[in-house]
Amino acid sequence: MNPEILRKFFKGDCSPEEVHAILRWINSEQGKTELGRFFEKHDEDFPLDPDKSREMFERISHSVNYGEELERRVTNPIEVVSPRYSNTRVGSFRMGIVAACLVVLAMGWFIAHSFFGKGDTVPTIVYHLEWIERSVAAGQKLKLTLEDGSEVTVNSLSTIRFPKKFAPQSREVVVEGEAFFHVTPDSNRPFLVRSGQVVTRVLGTSFLVKSGEGGQPSQVAVLTGKVQVSLANTSMAEKSVLLGAMDGVSVNGDASFQKKQVGYDDIFAWKDDVISFNNSTFSEVVTRLEKWYGVKILLPDHWEPQKQYSGRFQSQSLEEVLLGLSFVYDFQFRIRNDTVTIYH
Structure with a gap:
């Protein structure tokens, strides 16, 4: 040296x-x-x-x-x-x-x-965090526990980034897709989730975030406690919304907030291995099943049932779900590897 x-x-x-x-x-x-x-x-x-x-x-x-x-x-x-x-x-x-x-x-x-006396001001401390990234494939879900004890369930086709060890002043993670959080309370360290343009701030609660995809709005919904939702490029005070239990908000591309009450099955049931439909079109059902089970569903040409479907399936196989739907929509099906062919 x-x-x-x-x-x-x-x-x-x-x-x-x-x-x-x-x-x-x-x-x-x-x-x-x-x-x-x-x-x-x-x-x-x-x-x-x-x-x-x-x-x-x-x-x-x-x-x-x-x-x-x-x-x-x-x-x-x-x-x-x-x-x-x-x-x-x-x-x-x-x-x-x-x-x-x-x-x-x-x-x-x-x-x-x-070191040798240049005033009493202590500058900002820079911490070098070691980040971890986890991605979830179609048909899969990931449950993990963060360093502070907070629990996260990450939905299929989603990605989460989090520090191996949080900084002393705050806890921050990044989500692409959909994830449910149960945050360990810590009044000295707020918990921040960044998902697209949306920032969700909590101290201790359980909630869901879903980043917008394909022009769809980003979503935040609270199961217990309270969270504050704002845009990443603005301060909390300038434009934000406070959510309580069973409140949800959609953040559109024009940065507008739409707050509403949410239902458990519609928003949170997936973390319990429940797939739920509420007045869903047949195309919506097919899209959900493809993502849920990680398969490709092939439909007959020019066949699109108009009947809407409501129902829920918990911890059931793809074959069991298709069998139940076949009685509603009158079709037969064949499963071969990761491809489902439906016959009408």
Whole structure:
């Protein structure tokens, strides 16, 4: 490691890239060894006395509430093992240096700007989150538990992105398609779901989000609790709607909100492995079945029944569902692999 960069580091003059490089070096075996040698060789370049070291340590501790705050705010902290110093003078300010390194790991760029006194303002902390993406194929559903204990059920042909570990100030996930959430309450960390142009904000509740596809409106519906729905490119106060239990909202392409009451079977039943139809046309039934079971349904030419259908099927096979529909629409069918052929 370049000694000049180390001098800049302890003066608080490093760039973010230099700070990152130094922290990686400190935590390497080579860095630990070289750091000890560097202090022994260049101790005259560091005019810190024991009193200054203690003052520095107390200042840093006060600024970040060292201890509980450090443990609460650091995501996957890097272990720092201080090198062994043979020089007595360097050892006298080791407490300040090691403490500074630990706090740097927690506060990032804060140390580079505040290490030697540039006001009491603490800048924004940048956390590097490790994101995970899960996609669900047709005919499948995915249930998962997030790091905070919140539970999510993701519908078929949908994708969810979420951090392996949430940031200390907020919890945020991204959904393409449809997903149902049961959020663990946490008054200190709001839960945000981004789905297309819509942002849904909650503290602890159960709700559904569905991003708009093929020109269809995006939807949000609440089973329990309350959520606030807004547009991604506006603030919450400018344009938003508050939803309570069994409330739903459709967000159209022109950014208009349409709030209404929702029925359980129409919105939430799919998460219980229930497929429900309410005055659905035959083409709507076919489309739902293709997505639900991951199949392609072939219909006779020029045959489109006009009768609407209402009904529900829970945890039933495709053959059982088709058999029930065949009595209503008077057809026969054949299932071969992932293709269904209907004969009239």
